[in-house]
Amino acid sequence: MTSLILFGVFAILLLINLPIALAIIFATLVTMLATVDTLPALTTIAQRLTAGIDSFALLAIPYFILSGYLMGQGGIAHRLIAFSKVLVGRLPGGLAIVNVISCALFGSISGSAVAATSAIGGFMIPAMEKEGYKKPFSTSVTVTAATTGMLIPPSNILIIYSLASGGVSIAALFIAGYLPGLLVTLALILAAVLYVKRNNVQPLATESIEPFWPAFIGAIPSLLLIFLIIGGIIGGVFTPTEAGAVAVLYSLALSVGIYREISTKDLYPILLKTVNTTSIVMLLIGASSAMSWLMSYESIPQTISQILLTLSENPLLILLIINITLLVVGTFMDMTPAVLIFTPIFLPVAESLGLSPLHFGIMMILNLSIGLCTPPVGSVLFVGCSIGKVSISDIIKPILPLYIAMFIALILVTIFPAISEFLPSAFGLI
Numbered sequence: 001m002t003s004l005i006l007f008g009v010f011a012i013l014l015l016i017n018l019p020i021a022l023a024i025i026f027a028t029l030v031t032m033l034a035t036v037d038t039l040p041a042l043t044t045i046a047q048r049l050t051a052g053i054d055s056f057a058l059l060a061i062p063y064f065i066l067s068g069y070l071m072g073q074g075g076i077a078h079r080l081i082a083f084s085k086v087l088v089g090r091l092p093g094g095l096a097i098v099n100v101i102s103c104a105l106f107g108s109i110s111g112s113a114v115a116a117t118s119a120i121g122g123f124m125i126p127a128m129e130k131e132g133y134k135k136p137f138s139t140s141v142t143v144t145a146a147t148t149g150m151l152i153p154p155s156n157i158l159i160i161y162s163l164a165s166g167g168v169s170i171a172a173l174f175i176a177g178y179l180p181g182l183l184v185t186l187a188l189i190l191a192a193v194l195y196v197k198r199n200n201v202q203p204l205a206t207e208s209i210e211p212f213w214p215a216f217i218g219a220i221p222s223l224l225l226i227f228l229i230i231g232g233i234i235g236g237v238f239t240p241t242e243a244g245a246v247a248v249l250y251s252l253a254l255s256v257g258i259y260r261e262i263s264t265k266d267l268y269p270i271l272l273k274t275v276n277t278t279s280i281v282m283l284l285i286g287a288s289s290a291m292s293w294l295m296s297y298e299s300i301p302q303t304i305s306q307i308l309l310t311l312s313e314n315p316l317l318i319l320l321i322i323n324i325t326l327l328v329v330g331t332f333m334d335m336t337p338a339v340l341i342f343t344p345i346f347l348p349v350a351e352s353l354g355l356s357p358l359h360f361g362i363m364m365i366l367n368l369s370i371g372l373c374t375p376p377v378g379s380v381l382f383v384g385c386s387i388g389k390v391s392i393s394d395i396i397k398p399i400l401p402l403y404i405a406m407f408i409a410l411i412l413v414t415i416f417p418a419i420s421e422f423l424p425s426a427f428g429l430i
Contacts, residue, residue: 002298006031006291020337021280024287025049028294045290052289053282055163056241057170061156062278063244067251068110069270074255074262076222077119080105083219086212093196095131097189099124099138100145104185107149109225111156113372113380116146121387137195139388140399143380144406145188147369150335151181151362154229154247157335159240160285161361164292164343168357170240171233172429176362176420180413184366187405195401221254234427281336288340295344305349315353319414322346323367330371334379338368355417358430362420363413370406373399 009030013023025045032041071077084101088094102124107116121142128138150157153174162170228250229243238246255262262270295301308318326346329338343364350360372380375392385392413419424430 002031002035003300003303005034006294006300014332020334021283021287024284024291024337024341028287028291031294048290048293049286052286057159057162058282058285060154060159060170060241060244061281062274063241063248064111064154064156065277065281066270066274067244067247068112068115069273070248070251070255070262071106071110071222072112072115072119073266073270074251075259076109076251076254077102077106078123079215079218079222079259080109081120081123082215083223086215091193093193095124095128096133096138096141096192096196099128099141100185100188100192103142103145104148104152104181105223107146108152108154108181109222111149111154113146113149113369114383116149117142117380117383118387120146121384125388134398135388135390136395137398139384139390140395140402141188141192142388143373143378143384143395144399144402145185146380146384147372147406148181148184148188150365150369150372151177151184153177154240154243155365156281157339157365157368158361160336161339161343161365163285164288164340165347165357165361168361169424169429172358172424173361174230174233174240175423175427175429176358177365178423179419180362180366180409183412183419184369184406184409187409188402191401191405195398221258225250225254234429284334284336285340288337291341292344295341301345301348304345305352308349309352316415318349318353319355319363322349323363323410323414326364326367327370330368331374332377333371334377335365335368335372338371339364356421356430358424359417359420363410366406366410366413370403370410374403 006027010023010027013026014020018026029041029045032044036044081098081102084098084105085094088097088101091097099120102120103116106120107113110116110119121139125135125138125142128141129135149155155174155177158173158177159170162168162173225247229247232238232246233240233243256264308321311321312318326338326342329342343361346364347357347360351357372378373384375381381392385395388395421430
């Protein structure tokens, strides 16, 4: 009965378009009022909201959000695009490949799929159109490739999963995201090349590619951020939270001091956007923590776990059910609340099947990343369509092969835990 009240009220509130954080809070409150008095219910929710964001690890999130905004406006995007052109621009379908690689590089540096879509898409979609690509396909490539930044560190959502899972090492999660992120990138490149060959699109004009060394030297400061952050964490120089502060200082020095594409008067709007985004994320984390506490108190995860385990003794079938459920969830719920709500539900099931929390986390993030570029709620999809000036209905056909590529990558990551666990094990993090 508690489960029916909680999820029933939550679904109704989502259907009437109440903001998801408020829907979570009110659904939790209504469920508690069904069993306890008003004052204890309100007091408990207030305590859970506060306790949910009382974590040192969460301090990294505003830092990485700020560094992402600084990178988005600091001239990093077009330098990464120029470097990607040098690497793969002369291949058939070169500009489509450049788009994928640029989104992966920028997404990994900024940690934001929306920032990657805005920064790379604003340049690449018009450039691809000039080369003979249709806007719907160019937009499709951008929005799907931008999601790789959720897996390739530094990634805010991996920090949030660490919190939701009860303390999986953030450093291990960061390292674990590399191979799955590269796998998705390669899958999208293959899908893009097949599209180019099938539609006989002309390759990138080689005269638009600048010489190797100027492009490489221009991109070095941006690429160094990846090695600085991950190397510092692995080497024990600083914690993931301190790495966020280092990322801010480095991106500030890069954007203001070296590239000089951000002036001091631009900093206030950037800081304001950072505060707005951080407040939204923290409210979602607090609200979801309250709901997760209630589910744990009422033993809802254990009940769901028992139900799933009675359906079949085949681990792959149960993982298929979990993946399908998360794919459906990802189409109408943003990634942050989805991770916070469904990690306590499905992680015990995964662990009972012998999966490590690390492997399950990467599988879950990859799964929900697909939801970022699927209607009706995909935030990256809407940003990409706005930048590309196309409707969602226009990109349904060209984006389907890219969806298939991402699904194949998801299946491989699900079936082969070594894809997620090899690097953390090699670095002694697990």
